[in-house]
Amino acid sequence: MGKIISYFFISLDGVVESPDKWHFPYWNDEMGGAVEAGMQQASGLLMGRKLYEEWSTYWTSPEADQEIAGFFNDRPKYVVSSTLEKADWANTTIVPRDAAAVRALKEEVAGNLQLSGSATTVRWLLANGLLDELSLLVHPIAVGSGQRLFEDTPTYPLKLVKSETFQTGVLNLLYVPEAP
Numbered sequence: 001m002g003k004i005i006s007y008f009f010i011s012l013d014g015v016v017e018s019p020d021k022w023h024f025p026y027w028n029d030e031m032g033g034a035v036e037a038g039m040q041q042a043s044g045l046l047m048g049r050k051l052y053e054e055w056s057t058y059w060t061s062p063e064a065d066q067e068i069a070g071f072f073n074d075r076p077k078y079v080v081s082s083t084l085e086k087a088d089w090a091n092t093t094i095v096p097r098d099a100a101a102v103r104a105l106k107e108e109v110a111g112n113l114q115l116s117g118s119a120t121t122v123r124w125l126l127a128n129g130l131l132d133e134l135s136l137l138v139h140p141i142a143v144g145s146g147q148r149l150f151e152d153t154p155t156y157p158l159k160l161v162k163s164e165t166f167q168t169g170v171l172n173l174l175y176v177p178e179a180p
Contacts, residue, residue: 012139052077073089159176
């Protein structure tokens with residue numbers, strides 16, 4: 001049975017939207033190693049419709065870093081959506097936004113399904129008891145505006161199982177959901 005692990009670049013004030021606008025000054029070899037370790041453990045990628053639409057355009061374009069694009073293009077991809085009808089990106093399967101369907105996917109997949117971004121999907125997975133781990137790279141910056149990971153959500157008790165501080169002040173935190 002596979003695990004669903006969510007990865008986020010997140011600001012100190014909880015913003016996960018548009019990390020390309022605030023995250024890069026904190027990038028270093030430590031963070032690169034943490035990101036690469038997560039990527040190497042991914043048997044497949046899980047995403048919501050919006051992220052699928054953004055990434056399928058970007059990672060298949062000539063502008064994308066081709067080494068990294070190979071990772072995204074070659075891996076099996078699963079899009080959790082109630083509205084997406086067709087997926088043209090290679091190795092992509094549409095999964096109904098239904099807890100039973102995602103649970104069945106977890107049982108079929110050997111290894112980790114990596115979810116990078118897709119805050120709405122992560123909140124839905126948490127609400128349905130489907131998220132196994134939440135990995136946060138907390139950046140020491142208050143962005144002030146943008147979509148936050150937890151907006152108008154119920155309370156989710158999480159247990160910290162790993163923490164590390166990078167030289168840049170970024171915190172590498174790993175949480176698992178606790179039973180309510």
